[in-house]
Amino acid sequence: MHPKTDKEITAIRESGHILATVRDLVASNIAPGITTKELAAIAERELKSLGGEPAFYGYMGFPDVICISVNEQVVHGIPGGYEVSDDDLVSIDFGVRYKGMITDSAVTVVAGSQSKLPGRIRKLMRATEESMYAGIDEVKAGARVGDISHAIERRLRKDNLGVVRDLVGHGVGHEVHEEPEIPNYGHRGKGPLLKANMTIAIEPMATLGGDQVFVEPDGWTITTRDRSLSAHFEHTILVLDKGFEILTESTT
Numbered sequence: 001m002h003p004k005t006d007k008e009i010t011a012i013r014e015s016g017h018i019l020a021t022v023r024d025l026v027a028s029n030i031a032p033g034i035t036t037k038e039l040a041a042i043a044e045r046e047l048k049s050l051g052g053e054p055a056f057y058g059y060m061g062f063p064d065v066i067c068i069s070v071n072e073q074v075v076h077g078i079p080g081g082y083e084v085s086d087d088d089l090v091s092i093d094f095g096v097r098y099k100g101m102i103t104d105s106a107v108t109v110v111a112g113s114q115s116k117l118p119g120r121i122r123k124l125m126r127a128t129e130e131s132m133y134a135g136i137d138e139v140k141a142g143a144r145v146g147d148i149s150h151a152i153e154r155r156l157r158k159d160n161l162g163v164v165r166d167l168v169g170h171g172v173g174h175e176v177h178e179e180p181e182i183p184n185y186g187h188r189g190k191g192p193l194l195k196a197n198m199t200i201a202i203e204p205m206a207t208l209g210g211d212q213v214f215v216e217p218d219g220w221t222i223t224t225r226d227r228s229l230s231a232h233f234e235h236t237i238l239v240l241d242k243g244f245e246i247l248t249e250s251t252t
Helices: 006-028 036-050 119-136 145-158
Strands: 066-070 073-075 089-098 101-110 169-171 178-182 199-202 205-207 213-215 222-224 230-232 235-240 243-246
Touching: 006 036, 006 089, 006 101, 006 235, 036 066, 036 089, 073 089, 073 205, 073 230, 089 119, 089 230, 101 119, 101 199, 101 230, 119 145, 119 199, 119 205, 119 230, 119 235, 145 178, 178 199
Parallel strands: none
Antiparallel strands: 066 073, 066 089, 073 222, 089 101, 101 235, 169 178, 169 199, 199 235, 205 230, 213 222, 235 243
């Protein structure tokens, strides 16, 4: 929960820029026929060319540079031989270390043509992303974590989506996961106080069904218990005296 120094903030801004560049490149390559391992290889090559390091590789034993989760998989999917199909929901969760500072971001993309995408899937995608920004809008020095959590939950409940409770946002910077935890549900005025120059990752995860999840036999992939579709969006945020800065915003 310690605020970052000016030097650390400069480095984490650069880390966020690198992450956004790689994340957006991977997202643009999500299409029917590509495997999740091929997407991971794109991330690895681009990250290396930009001078960053993969924050996730080896973290608690994770075996790849990026998490790629499909459809009912919520997070922590291991890239492999799965071939993306038309209308798959593909969530990419990526972390970058640069000059010792870590950023973390995620996005969910629909593979292939979206012209006939069911309304329920459009709702899931739209509401989950909007809930992330609703939470971000609450960020400023002096706010409480519960202000973020409440805003996220309120937006997701508006569309009757399942709010995953077992997985939360978090502080980030020196480590992939730092204090405070930032749940995607809660009450205004509750929880830890935000201070200027803290860096946090806000990441709502929502489903078209219930909120229960389980870990697949691979020990990593977390999937909805009822096999309902899931979406995941995340940005790393710098807390300012009177607002926020999105460190992993798209560069285009």
